[in-house]
Amino acid sequence: MMLRNSLLMFILSVVILVSCDKKSKYEQVVLEEKATGKIYDSLFFDFTFGQTKQQFFNQCWQLNNQQKVSQGPQNSFVQYILPKSPKDSATSSIVMLFYGIFDKDQIMTGMDFKFYHSGWSIWNKDLQAEKLLPQVRDSLLKWYPGNDFIEVKGKNSSEIFLTKVDGNRRIVIEPLKDTKDIDVRIDDLRYEQKTK
Template sequence: MMKYSFMKYNKLKILCSSLLFTFLLLSCESEYTKTVNKEAKKGISKDSMVLGMSFGDTKQSFFDQCWKLNNKGLVTQGPNNRSVQYLLNSNKEDKNLTAIMMLFYGNFNENNIMTGMDMEFSYKSWAPWNDDMTSENLVPVLLDTLMNWFPGNKFITIESDKLNKETHVKVDGNRQIVLYPKDIKNVVVKIEDLKYKYPEKFKPANP
């Protein structure tokens, strides 16, 4: 009887320890990981990016779209011919002073399929003496702009060990948008297809 009670006690102890360990794992799981896992389970595809471009476009279609936008006067060649330049305005009254410059270029895999986009934003009239045109002041403007461009889940704020700076992340289905200040002038925005970053989580649906 004593041996049976002891075994029962041990099983209960192991069960409690397992439950505690699971609870600690869930507690330690970051808000970012929880968000990604939740969005992966939805099985929703969000492939649109900016200016009529989407995940899955070919490199040639990216160039073709940029050419069309250039012919319409909407984009120009970026610095050193390494990016495409697009101008947008914030909601402030003096649009000449608050024009925002966006530089962008697609990310492509080994098959020349677009899996994301790198963007960099800055105030066109930025200068070291313009304290209100720093990247710190640009960040909240861009957060609002991106929410208008990509409605859905809100941005969450994380501390990135890799970047060593405050980073804002928004995940809707397989589309991830990361935003952080690069320096005193520029703000980096990266759009990624999580189906490529986390293929084990974002598995294609069975036909």
């Protein structure tokens, strides 16, 4: 009886220890990708993690002078109209808004994006965020190859974030907040460690 109770306590202790140490799929992917030591610092239009805020502004100014980008809504984003593919039957262009995320030293640690159809309206169901989401996801996978997106539950269990991690680069497609915009964030996990 004593041996049986001791064995039962041992097994219970092992189960508790194993369950306490169990990491989510997302946490496992982050650890595995950090362990690769791969650094992905290139974003697009030659923007990179680690550049200064002034370099970001200068680059935006040059792109604006080349008429590749323009000022976005409320002057809080840079606006870029994605080129249409010859196979694309959509009548509305996709707008990509972007702006750098900077730390206290004015170093770019990430970038915020918003995607939406230029012809969006509340009554046009074909141009709403829910329909655009698969296209944005596929575009991000094409632009940033590597791992696929995984679903990550937010603090509110009904929120699902689509998250992709390759080396130091994390891409998060946020849950839809409205029928127009798809919010995306790309950030450098190396800077996340420094802020904690």
